[in-house]
Amino acid sequence: MKSYEHIINEYEGIKKSGVDNLNSNNVFQNIKNLAFGCQEYLSSCGRIELISKVADKAYFSFNRGNKSSRAIRNDLFTTDNKLLELFLDCLNSNEFNSISNDDLDKAGYTIAISFCAVIDIEKVGDQKTPGTFFEYFMGHCFAKKLNVNPENKVDVLNLDMEMTLPTDLIFDLGPNKPKFHVPVKTSTRERVIQVWAHQRVLDGVYGSGRFIGVLACLSETKLNKKRLEVVEICLPNQWRLYQLYIAQMKGVYYLDLPEVYAKLNLSFPKIHVKTFSSFFKEPIDVLLTE
């Protein structure tokens, strides 16, 4: 169908332009076109209300024929294109005073989950394409906010070893300024230990404190398509052990924030786990001083 091809063209555009400069206007335009393309596509899909096993959160799923999408949070998904437009204008100008936290979270969540939903319906079992888009989308948002184009590798020089270490996104704000190490995951589960391990390698190679670890996540929901039940899979005690014994992640930003992870703000070892909007509305100093 025409709108799907249009969406995929924009996605390919993001990948092509994003390789060189994730902070570029080309990437911004591709994301904008993709976002509205997904809205158009999904407006012709049906909706199934899901049975939510997650306290205080309701979810639905888009469907077309016998294909259906992952779980989508009712209160975060918006069909208000004007809200998406406002968010994109704020992003492009790196000026977020005119948008509320709630609206920022809604717009970010909607753009991210909409593309995932389209791919769920069109390409059953494809986890890679949604993950790749989410990485580019988050990378672009962080690049706009920090006003720097990220790298995805760093040089390592250790006596007779000279090599390049592939990394998640690295935002280097310049001499005597912080450098951010930003892994991006649609969901984490037991694979999340990789995030702390990469932080540990950066701490080891460059010294503790040189890279500030910030994780960006979409959600932790899991949908049982037969029973139409949504659960959240969270491992807060394992996060605490990783924070104590592997390395320190300073901040974690979720589009659909699980309550058990939000509580890690309150216990030792403290991890700054917040909603997506907090990264754009709070002073970045919160990550440097806590």
Added chain:
Amino acid sequence: MKSYEHIINEYEGIKKSGVDNLNSNNVFQNIKNLAFGCQEYLSSCGRIELISKVADKAYFSFNRGNKSSRAIRNDLFTTDNKLLELFLDCLNSNEFNSISNDDLDKAGYTIAISFCAVIDIEKVGDQKTPGTFFEYFMGHCFAKKLNVNPENKVDVLNLDMEMTLPTDLIFDLGPNKPKFHVPVKTSTRERVIQVWAHQRVLDGVYGSGRFIGVLACLSETKLNKKRLEVVEICLPNQWRLYQLYIAQMKGVYYLDLPEVYAKLNLSFPKIHVKTFSSFFKEPIDVLLTE
């Protein structure tokens, strides 16, 4: 077909008995029956020679109708049931003098890869079932050799935190004796950082040197089914960084050992990367003293 159901019954038996005691005779009998069941199943399949891009190694693939298996190394796969019988007798008696290193590697490789091949053909895209079997099979082999039933969790007590840490296989040889931490993977790729990170958590919680990290792997091949080409995907420089900056893995044992990883025996930081048979034929002291 009958032989497939028989194989799956034995696989379910391994899972059922293995939960309580991976070192049990029930698990041994299930593995033995499964191994011969796979031989029977595969004897009725065709073979396709593959184009090997791996130096000095030739590979083929089993096929049935339009389904085909992963890459299988010609010189390690055997149809000699007497050899499998000899290996299983040695395993059961924990006495490996009567089998050569080469025969031990062939038998271990054949049992592991045969089940993977059957599942590749019967359940396209199922990576979990071969991975689970391989974990039980390796766990059983290590349990026989070390003569102890492994655990898959350890207790953590840290001031006001009291919790259980899920782990890979842990073999506790008793007071004042080594404890082995044994992750098992059919292949590693970039996910391998998890292995070092888990070792780091154990080192942190219990102190460095309390757990000896030993990784068991099947192979690192990747088959392009369209072009019938086999490559090996290896990241030796990343292993070196993990060994320097995250934790120390003492040994890595491969059924199909990649040459670039074998070379890590020769460079700093040294990692003892060997064939499967070495674990059974060498004194274990090599892991404690190097």
